[in-house]
Amino acid sequence: MTMVYDDLGDEATGDVPVRRIKFTINGDKKIAEVEPRLLLAHLIRQGLRLTGTHTGCDTTNCGACTVLVDGVAVKSCTMLAVQADGHHIQTVEGLATASELHPLQEGFKEEHGLQCGFCTPGMMMAAKALLDANPDPTEEEVRWALSGNLCRCTGYQNIVKSVLWAADKLRSQAAE
Amino acid sequence: MYPSRFRYEAPHSLDEAIGLLRDGGDYAKVLAGGQSLVPLMKLRFASPELVVDINGLPGLAYHRADADGTLRIGALTRHADLERSGLLRSTQPTMAAAAPLIADPIVRNRGTLVGSLCHADPQGDWASVVLSLGGSVVAQGPRGRRSIPMADFVTGPFQNLLDPDEVAVEAVIPPARGERAGGYLKLERRVGDFATVGVAVSVEISGGTVTRTGIGLTGVGGSTIAATEAAAALTGQPLTPESISQAAGLAAGAARPRTDHRGSAEYKRHMVATFVERILTGISRGDADTAERAA
Numbered sequence: 001m002t003m004v005y006d007d008l009g010d011e012a013t014g015d016v017p018v019r020r021i022k023f024t025i026n027g028d029k030k031i032a033e034v035e036p037r038l039l040l041a042h043l044i045r046q047g048l049r050l051t052g053t054h055t056g057c058d059t060t061n062c063g064a065c066t067v068l069v070d071g072v073a074v075k076s077c078t079m080l081a082v083q084a085d086g087h088h089i090q091t092v093e094g095l096a097t098a099s100e101l102h103p104l105q106e107g108f109k110e111e112h113g114l115q116c117g118f119c120t121p122g123m124m125m126a127a128k129a130l131l132d133a134n135p136d137p138t139e140e141e142v143r144w145a146l147s148g149n150l151c152r153c154t155g156y157q158n159i160v161k162s163v164l165w166a167a168d169k170l171r172s173q174a175a176e
Numbered sequence: 177m178y179p180s181r182f183r184y185e186a187p188h189s190l191d192e193a194i195g196l197l198r199d200g201g202d203y204a205k206v207l208a209g210g211q212s213l214v215p216l217m218k219l220r221f222a223s224p225e226l227v228v229d230i231n232g233l234p235g236l237a238y239h240r241a242d243a244d245g246t247l248r249i250g251a252l253t254r255h256a257d258l259e260r261s262g263l264l265r266s267t268q269p270t271m272a273a274a275a276p277l278i279a280d281p282i283v284r285n286r287g288t289l290v291g292s293l294c295h296a297d298p299q300g301d302w303a304s305v306v307l308s309l310g311g312s313v314v315a316q317g318p319r320g321r322r323s324i325p326m327a328d329f330v331t332g333p334f335q336n337l338l339d340p341d342e343v344a345v346e347a348v349i350p351p352a353r354g355e356r357a358g359g360y361l362k363l364e365r366r367v368g369d370f371a372t373v374g375v376a377v378s379v380e381i382s383g384g385t386v387t388r389t390g391i392g393l394t395g396v397g398g399s400t401i402a403a404t405e406a407a408a409a410l411t412g413q414p415l416t417p418e419s420i421s422q423a424a425g426l427a428a429g430a431a432r433p434r435t436d437h438r439g440s441a442e443y444k445r446h447m448v449a450t451f452v453e454r455i456l457t458g459i460s461r462g463d464a465d466t467a468e469r470a471a
Contacts (some may be wrong), residue, residue: 016436017183036184036227039218058177060215061368063282073282078214082184082209083229126282147367 013034021085025050026094034081036129040074049101052121056131063149066122067091073129076147080148092121095128103169104128104162113162115153122149127163131145139164178216186229190343192317193228193412198318199343200226207231211279211287212295241267241422244277251291251344257283267351269425270358270378273306278361279370284362296330296342296399299370303330304392304399305360308376317342349423354382356391359455363439365454371395372438375427375451379459384414384445391423396444397432398467406430407416424453 018033025048032047044053056064057078065076068090083095096100104124107113114120123146130145131138142163143156143174151159185422187193197204203225207213216222230236236252243264248260258264259275276291278284292302292315303387306326313324315338326404338344358378362371376396380387389407406426410419433444 016181019184034424035181037179037181037217039178039214042178058218060211060283063280066282072285074286078283079286080210080214080229081185083231085186088206123311145281148282159425160284171470 019082019085020175023084023086024088026090027132032081036080036082038081038088039077040067040069040079040081040084040158041076043084044076044089047081049091050091054118054121056118057123061150062119062122063126064119064122066125066149068125068129071129071132073126090125090128092124095124102128103166103173104131106169107162107166108159111153111158111162111165113159119149119151119153123151123159123163127166130163131167131170135167135174137164137167177218180215180220180223182217182224183226184229185226186232188232188234190233190345193230193233194317194341195342196226196228197450198459199437200228200340202340204228204340206294208289208291209254210291211283212291212297215338216269230294230343241265242351246303247349247351249289249347249349251287251288251346255279255287255292255420256281258289259284267356268309269356270305270308270360271349271375273358274301274360274362274376277301277362277364277374277448282370285456290344290347293326293329293347294336294338296332296334296336297370298333298397298399299374299395300400301362301376301394302373303396304374304376305378306347307400307402308358308378308390309349310390311347312343312387315339315342316345316350321345323348333398352380352388354380354387356380357459361451361455363451370438373433373444373451374446376453377452377455377459379410379414379415379456386410386413386461389423391427393427393431393448394436395433396448401430401432403427403452405432410456415456417457420453420456420460423456424449427452 015036022031041055044050054064059073060078066073067076070088124148131156136163185196205224207227207229236250238250239253241247255278264272289302292300311326313329315322324337359377362374371394376392378390389410391403391407406423409423426444428449431445433441433450435441
């Protein structure tokens with residue numbers, strides 16, 4: 001994959017310290033050449049063209065850019081792309097299969113868990129990390145797990161309902 | 177937002193990391209969790225020429241107690257590890273109270289306690305907690321290892337005593353002489369905001385008498401404040417409503433808050449007294465949970 005860098009006209013431009021990294025994104029093995037200052041969010045959005053991961057505040061507050069790194073929720077605007085070397089990244093694009101929505105996506109649809117939708121990918125990935133670790137969370141535990149993700153539309157009520165809906169569905173799928 | 181250009185190294189051993197820092201001098205920064213450093217670099221408040229990423233170093237992600245009760249926390253131990261820790265819940269009430277209040281759950285997955293101490297933000301929670309417990313930071317550099325008491329470690333806002341070629345490898349909390357009690361209370365406008373006011377109180381009680389007290393104040397001065405007079409007022413006697421009230425007043429007097437968008441100086445000072453009193457009253461009543469996220 002080729003990344004394009006800004007020509008800042010400074011001496012360093014001729015000697016951009018590019019590093020080669022290997023990682024997986026939603027299960028696909030990738031090799032990328034990245035400048036160390038490239039953020040993981042930008043590698044995902046611009047390098048891999050996976051624009052489901054949103055950059056909201058760009059200051060580690062809003063959580064819209066949340067992805068999973070080795071299964072752990074991380075704000076991808078606050079991690080360097082080079083740090084993904086050797087790791088597994090999951091984004092919102094990895095949730096659905098070709099024919100079926102993930103229960104979290106279904107839950108957000110059924111319970112009207114989004115309005116403008118900007119925060120939704122981050123909400124879903126934070127919720128996925130929660131449900132992977134705790135398949136039967138209480139409402140309080142859902143609220144706590146999503147407290148690093150901001151939503152300006154919903155007042156959070158339906159987001160919490162959506163995650164609980166997904167938890168129910170995932171549990172009943174597991175029981176089958 | 178992008179950081180300025182920098183050279184990136186990801187060493188595989190501590191010696192290699194120290195060598196890189198020695199060669200990088202004043203323009204090198206250690207990257208651990210990156211939850212403070214990366215935002216600072218994006219805002220161009222920090223523009224290191226060399227970033228030494230220590231996430232690949234083996235053997236730094238631990239927290240464990242020695243046989244004598246000394247607690248050691250490695251440089252790659254994340255806030256989330258401490259939040260989930262049974263060891264902390266059973267032996268370190270002040271730390272167990274603070275861990276779930278650091279930033280937000282996603283930041284806690286990546287940020288580290290030792291990194292927070294090094295960052296030396298006057299609004300950082302861990303510095304007050306470690307200060308209240310009489311803890312220290314262990315630094316390793318080309319000249320070997322040294323232990324720096326937390327009371328000396330922070331030299332000002334965002335400044336610490338580390339030499340440019342030293343890596344903070346561990347935080348150390350000394351064992352309690354007697355039964356350990358304590359709490360951390362934090363007033364914040366919303367989850368993930370910096371503390372408007374934070375108060376860490378750690379006491380050791382033996383035979384009903386307080387044998388050691390530490391009080392650390394977050395966000396009410398140019399650096400983390402040790403309320404030493406307030407702590408001294410409690411030591412050598414049982415906890416009583418009178419001693420608690422006196423300590424609360426002295427702690428408020430030690431605070432140096434400024435009026436800003438988070439509240440007036442008077443309000444913050446008042447909250448210091450309220451939190452000190454609330455934690456100590458909880459301890460005297462034997463309340464198990466003195467962790468609280470105030471609204």
